[in-house]
Amino acid sequence: MALVLRGTVVTFDDDHRILDPGAVYVGDDGRLAAVRSAEQDPPAGFSGAPRIDTDGLILPGLIDLHNHIGYNTLPLWEAVGVPYPHHDRWVKEDEPPDYSTSVTWPAKVLQQAAPEALVKYVEVKALIGGTTAIQGAPHSTRPVDGWLLRIVDNEKLPSGTDMVMTAALQLDADELRDKRADKLDGTRVLIYHVAEGRRGSTVHDEFEDLEPCLKPGLIGVHSTALTAADFAMWQDAVAAVNRAERGTVVWSPFSNYWLYHETTNVVEADKKGLRIALGSDWSPSGTKHVLGELKVADAVNRHEFGGRFSDRELCDMVTANPGDALATAWGPQVGRLRRGSAADLLVLERHDPTQDVYRSLIDATERHVRLVLVRGRPFYGTPGLMTAAGATHTDTLTVAGLKRRVAVRQPDRSDAKLDWPGVKRALEKVRTDPVAAWRAAQDALADWGGPLDDPEAPLVLFGDMPEGDTGALAAAGEVPPDLVVPRLDPLTHDATYFAAVARSGVPELQHLARYYA
Known part of the structure; x- marks a missing residue:
């Protein structure tokens, strides 16, 4: 949907303009219709669009x-x-x-x-x-x-x-x-x-x-x-x-x-x-x-x-x-905020208003990420900003002690059904019994029986890195019987x-x- 984000806009355009206050106009097509000073009139078609005062830094998504x-x-x-x-x-x-x-x-x-x-x-x-x-x-x-x-x-x-x-x-x-x-x-x-x-x-x-x-x-x-x-x-x-x-x-x-x-x-x-x-x-x-x-x-x-x-x-x-x-x-289309660019956006809390905007980005941690849009759609952020940006089908998670919302399940995608709790359950199921999980995956591929490049084939991933010494087990399609899958790597840089x-x-x-x- 069309959306207007207001805040300190760090454009990273050719002139590295900083608009304070500025406004970013997200079109229905997932692209930026305009990036301009907040005092300027909105472009055509945005007079009735939701306006979000982010009170933060608006940057290109990383x-x-x-x-x-x-x-x-x-x-x-x-x-x-x-x-x-x-x-x-x-x-x-x-x-x-x-x-x-x-x-x-x-x-x-x-x-x-x-x-x-x-x-x-x-x-x-x-x-x-x-x-x-x-x-x-x-x-x-x-x-x-x-x-x-x-x-x-x-x-x-x-x-x-x-x-x-x-x-x-x-x-x-x-x-x-x-x-x-x-x-x-x-x-x-x-x-x-x-x-x-x-x-x-x-x-x-x-x-x-x-x-x-x-x-x-x-x-x-x-x-x-x-x-x-x-x-x-x-x-x-x-x-x-x-x-x-x-x-x-x-x-x-x-x-x-x-x-x-x-x-x-x-x-x-x-x-x-x-x-x-x-x-x-x-x-x-x-x-x-x-x-x-x-x-x-x-x-x-x-x-x-x-x-x-x-x-x-x-x-x-x-x-x-x-x-x-x-x-x-x-x-x-990515990396710079200007008319026609992809609406891939990051909103950061400006935790120190006296700080240079670029230093603010360098010093920002997971605690300071307030909203992330990809293709103009909100996928992650604070509950308030996610609601204001029109996010639906979201789940709650805690990041660095703060409540956040994430849109993991998209009902319009038939190729992916898991929500955030489902993601964690599926991974933990594999961790609990990796040998059984492996064999079930191999059985599913065998039951399919068709070509793996068919769009209807089960989704299977294969690593893009060298495997090292996996021995005869890999050649036989088996895994080590004593295999341990470590706990999921935490989402943030933590004490561990x-x-x-x-x-x-x-x-x-x-x-x-x-x-x-």
Whole structure:
């Protein structure tokens, strides 16, 4: 429905206007009809639209440009082999708590036995941090196009065309040259993991294989092993195709430090002209959501980079920058508030009116998220704002001690029926007896008997990360008889999370708890 939100509007548009007071006009089509000063007349068709005085900051919804959704019910993985030299080593961890027992098997069972519940739990976890678009869809029997959020990998244009290519696992040089490079024609993007590991490690060779794809539209995830010369080569190659374009590096500082005790040299990437976006990676080695990752980036910027990036530039990494990177495929629809953009909105409590608006976003925690709209529809927020925005079929949940409402069940979606209590029941049922849950899921697939790419096939998810050593059981379609699925990862950064961070002893990550004190 048409809606008017009033407050301090932080546009992240080309001029980074701040309208105080401002008004955002949400159209029936899920797009922004106007973004203007509150003193200006409303656009045509909005004279009778509900008007909500948010008394807060109105921003673009946050964009998490790197994640692995299928694993985000799991807690931090406290591996014993850190720091690893590169991504091929930690999947071979064979000492408790090993990778296959702690990550692969629990995720595999939840993905296949409770797929709808898993995706919805993870979407709610992201919403609580103000996220409206997230990358990292699991492989599946049929695409999940986002029940609550925009799932970047599966988002389609109105024409039905899929313009986003992704690869979490490395492709060989022939595949990149022959099947990916030509598709980077200025209308598509490729989100690709490259050179994830410590500087000087063998994964640097992955960048050499990627050379044919150094074009507009390449979004490189991690790139931790790359040097200043590599970043210069990357941006020069992009500019040679289109001088107005920039390459994009996705930075996940928490995960980098957690696994490798190093992070991407984003200072050099920025100097060479690449844009930087943030991604929270996944819960086994990341933050709860990209609002948490923003704090890690801020701490690293302050303590390791000498304040190279301004508060505004850091906030661009979760709004304008990822939006601009995706615009190659989608057009300019997310990450900035302007007429015609998608009505993906975040309303934050302005907990310190004397604070700069960008610092307010960096310092905001789950307690300060007051309303989240995706495609113009309210999915999460305070009871009062959810009611005012016309939310229906909502459930109550408690976040950081505060009551919130979430719209998990959409009656107009025939492919998803669970509400929030149903999501938790379904996941806990799997946890109670994972072996029985796994066998029931396999029986359901056997009973179906048809092709898995049929739209009517049961929804089944498959992880997009390497499985490690799962042995003969996986080949036989079985799971370990003593499998334990850990408790669901809490929705917020809590005492358990920070205790694990403290045990890690990684100095660069110890600053995070102070934002939540």
